[in-house]
Amino acid sequence: MLTLIKNGEVFTPESVGKKDILLIGGKIGLIAEEIAVPPFPIEVNVIEAAGKIVAPGFIDAHVHIMGGGGEGGYRTRTPELQLTDATLAGVTTLVGVIGTDGTTRTMSALIAKAKGLKEEGLSCYVHTGSYQVPVKTLTETVENDLILIEEVIGVGEIAIADHRSSQPTVEELAKIASAARIGGMLSGKAGIVNVHVGDSPDCLSLIEKVIETTDIPIKQFYPTHINRNPYLFDAGIVYAKKGGYVDFTTSTIPKFLAEGEVKASSALRQMLEAGVDPSLITFTSDGQASLPDFGPEGEFRGLQLGKVDSLFKAVREAISEEGVSVPDALRTVTANPASILKLNSKGIIEKGRDADLVLINQEDFEIDTVLASGKIMVQDGKPVVKGTFE
Numbered sequence: 473m474l475t476l477i478k479n480g481e482v483f484t485p486e487s488v489g490k491k492d493i494l495l496i497g498g499k500i501g502l503i504a505e506e507i508a509v510p511p512f513p514i515e516v517n518v519i520e521a522a523g524k525i526v527a528p529g530f531i532d533a534h535v536h537i538m539g540g541g542g543e544g545g546y547r548t549r550t551p552e553l554q555l556t557d558a559t560l561a562g563v564t565t566l567v568g569v570i571g572t573d574g575t576t577r578t579m580s581a582l583i584a585k586a587k588g589l590k591e592e593g594l595s596c597y598v599h600t601g602s603y604q605v606p607v608k609t610l611t612e613t614v615e616n617d618l619i620l621i622e623e624v625i626g627v628g629e630i631a632i633a634d635h636r637s638s639q640p641t642v643e644e645l646a647k648i649a650s651a652a653r654i655g656g657m658l659s660g661k662a663g664i665v666n667v668h669v670g671d672s673p674d675c676l677s678l679i680e681k682v683i684e685t686t687d688i689p690i691k692q693f694y695p696t697h698i699n700r701n702p703y704l705f706d707a708g709i710v711y712a713k714k715g716g717y718v719d720f721t722t723s724t725i726p727k728f729l730a731e732g733e734v735k736a737s738s739a740l741r742q743m744l745e746a747g748v749d750p751s752l753i754t755f756t757s758d759g760q761a762s763l764p765d766f767g768p769e770g771e772f773r774g775l776q777l778g779k780v781d782s783l784f785k786a787v788r789e790a791i792s793e794e795g796v797s798v799p800d801a802l803r804t805v806t807a808n809p810a811s812i813l814k815l816n817s818k819g820i821i822e823k824g825r826d827a828d829l830v831l832i833n834q835e836d837f838e839i840d841t842v843l844a845s846g847k848i849m850v851q852d853g854k855p856v857v858k859g860t861f862e
Contacts, residue, residue: 473515475846476507480521480831484821485528485802493526495827498845503823517848521831524840525798528806528821529564529828532783533813534629534666534696534719534756537568537596538577538585541762541775543636549573550777552585553760555592555859559849561757561781562839564828565595565818569629569666571761572636574602579610579617586623592859593844595818595828598623599666603631605640607648614648618655618663625813626664627652629696632678633704634670642681649688662814667695675707679716690716694812696756697721699734705742712748717812719754720804722786723778725763737789740804741796754812755804757783788837 475495482491482503492507493500509516535558541550558566568586570577579600586596600617601607607627609617617624627648631637640648649665656663669676679693690711696719698708708718720736729735734742736755743753759780783805790796790804810819817826827846832839842850849857 473517475517475519475827475843476509477519477521477526477829477831478507480524480526481834482526482821483798483802485799485806487799493821493829495843495846498827498847500821500823500825500827503821519831519841523834525832525834526821527802527830527832528819529830529842529844530562530783530805531565531809531813531815531819532558532563532757532759532780532805533567533754533809534569534721534758535566535780536571536758536760536778537566537589538581539760540571540573540577541764542573542576543762543764544775548762548775549576550760550762553589553780554862555589555594555857556855556862557759557780558594559842559844559857560839560855562784562830562842563780564842564844565815566597567625567813568596568598570602571629571668572603574604574608577602579608583610583621583623593847593849593857595826595844596623597625597813599626599628600624601627601630603629603637603668605630605638605644605648614651615655615658618652618661619659625661626656626666626694628666628694629668630665631668631670633672633674634668637668637670640678642678642685645678646682646686646688649682649692653688653692660814662812663692664694664813665692667693669695669697669700669704671701673703675704676711680711690714693717694719699736699739701732702734705734705739709743709746709748712743712752715752717752717754718743718748719756721758722755722782723758723761723763724782725776727765728763735789736786737794737796740790740801741794744796744800750800750803751808751811753804754808755783755786784839792837
């Protein structure tokens with residue numbers, strides 16, 4: 473069956489005006505000013521998109537798809553992601569990570585969860601490892617995981633500048649980056665090193681020392697949580713101006729914001745005003761992660777849960793509250809992560825790319841329809857497809 477989306481205001485994420493889009497076999501087959509329904513007898517599903525923005529499906533590049541947490545004991549292990557947690561938020565592509573617990577959250581379980589989400593209709597990839605160094609891989613090495621395991625596209629999230637990290641040295645981080653780079657080159661994947669950056673005043677200094685003392689390029693690293701406090705955010709501006717990627721976490725709670733976390737929407741505006749290249753900035757939700765509260769001595773005091781739907785909320789706030797242009801806001805969850813992660817069929821509305829699309833009501837800027845590989849997952853703001861156990 474063909475799907476024809478008519479009269480939508482298309483953002484590729486660049487604004488290209490009102491267009492019709494024909495979807496064929498899970499791909500974008502044609503984009504034109506007007507596409508007529510074929511006169512010959514063939515089934516065509518026509519979606520009227522007048523009054524709607526048509527954007528690429530969102531890429532959430534940092535999600536604890538099988539749950540995370542556990543910093544407060546076994547009962548604080550967070551639940552797995554369900555299919556509609558993503559689709560109702562406009563997310564059609566996920567990258568799964570582990571996090572603090574690399575013992576009971578394993579690579580085999582992470583890959584199995586990714587495969588399950590793929591069977592349910594999403595695109596899903598993973599990074600190999602967790603906070604810990606040495607990296608806890610599925611096979612013997614980082615290179616093997618990247619070369620031999622289809623879903624593995626990078627390494628991480630490796631923790632630095634955090635009391636929960638393994639306190640890696642410059643040499644250890646350099647070796648991880650080298651292994652990721654080689655594995656990525658040999659497999660045609662990004663081989664990115666996703667780095668969790670904590671609250672320590674060290675900020676990004678460990679990454680910067682690797683870049684200064686080795687031949688590893690700055691774009692081998694993909695540091696996240698750059699908006700977690702003012703001094704890390706300021707360091708992130710300097711880092712991005714050197715050509716490095718910066719990722720802002722959209723899941724938060726009022727307490728974190730009151731303590732100095734920079735709201736992702738505001739962080740985007742400030743980075744753009746500081747002259748940072750827009751292509752270097754991304755949003756990720758940290759969905760299903762615990763949002764732990766630690767005291768001054770590192771003692772656990774409580775937690776809440778990260779949500780994938782925070783991703784689109786941050787995009788909407790960037791546009792409506794911070795004055796960021798629609799293309800610059802959308803780019804953080806579409807074209808930018810697709811480029812960084814070498815997901816060459818994702819992130820841009822273009823002939824031949826995957827038919828991952830989000831239709832957004834222009835009147836209230838709410839998500840109306842979501843298609844993943846041409847299949848309708850959400851329509852009229854309600855799930856058409858639910859997860860196996862939903």
